[in-house]
Amino acid sequence: MKDSYQLIAPYYNLLTKLVFGKHLREAKTCFISSLKSKKILIIGGGDGLDYQEIQSDLTGEYWELSSSMLELAxxxxxxxxxxxxxGDFQRKEDMLFDEVWFHFVLDTMSDEEIEGMLNEIKAVLTDKGRLYFVDFFQPVTTKQKLLNQVMIKFFRLFASHKREDIPDYEIILKKNGWTFIEGKGFLKGWVKAQLWAKID
Ligand SMILES: C[S@@+](CC[C@H](N)C(=O)[O-])C[C@H]1O[C@@H](n2cnc3c(N)ncnc32)[C@H](O)[C@@H]1O
Structure with missing residues (x-):
């Protein structure tokens, strides 16, 4: 399996902290609650550094496509x-999760891949389960628009990202049977953290 993040994995967290400070970490942790009683599925968690402080309460599964990121995590x-x-998430029989975390990972996928992933996840989420989703949305300020273009080019070059745009997450989620529960914006709304539940 190709490790698309091999080059940048050792610097990824440092880079994001240099560019965004603590905002991305805040977005990834703002909806965390009652972890001890939950089984969590983390898809594309990267190096896991931003979950270090809560690690003793984390139970569940951690899936990564990049072996470099996985070893760091x-x-x-x-x-x-x-x-x-x-590798790609593989469902185990009878295994259910209370929360699935997609933190800055859906923007690396095509719309079709996002839809496939969302449908896969539905089957492993408890009825009261939540999808905890965080990602970049449309940039708001001129500086953000510029930085967004630089980031897209950087990740296409160094991590083989396929997309040249930001997915219409909310349209895709609603179309695939998910309902919005709660959200919080960061960096003037460029980054959003959201909780979604399945409706069918
Ligand atoms: C932009 S990085 C974000 C990493 C981390 N979530 C964070 O916020 O720092 C995207 C990560 O998702 C992983 N990834 C992409 N598609 C994936 C998939 N289908 N299954 C598991 N991991 C995936 C990549 O290998 C990479 O480590």
Whole structure:
């Protein structure tokens, strides 16, 4: 399996902190609650560094496509009760999760891949389960628009990202049987953290 993040994995977290400070980490943790009683599925968690402080309360599964990112996450989250897996999420029989976290990962996928992933996830989420989604939305200010273009080009070049645009997440989620529960904006709404539930 190709490791698209091999080059940038060691610098990824530092880079995001240099450019965005603490805002992305805040978005990834703002809806975290009662972790001890939940089984969490993390898809594309990267190096896991931003979950380090809460790791002792984390139970569930951690899936990564990049072996470099996965190895970093295993080290950063060694006090968690997470099971780490390389590759595309594979469902185990009877395994259900209370929350699925997609943090800055859906924007790396095509619309078709997002739809496929959302449908897969539906089957492993409890009826009261939540999808905790965080990502870049349309940039708002001129500076953000510029930075957005630079980021898209950077990730296409160094991490083989396919997209040249930002997905219409909310349209895709609604079309695929999800309903919006709660949201919070960061960086003037360029980044949003949202909770969604399945409706069918
Ligand atoms: C932009 S990085 C974000 C990493 C981390 N979530 C964060 O916020 O720092 C996207 C990550 O998602 C992973 N990824 C992309 N598609 C994936 C998939 N289908 N399954 C698991 N991981 C995936 C990539 O390997 C990469 O580590």
């Amino acid at each position: 295993k080290g950063n989250l060694q006090k968690s009760e997470l099971h780490f897996y390389l």
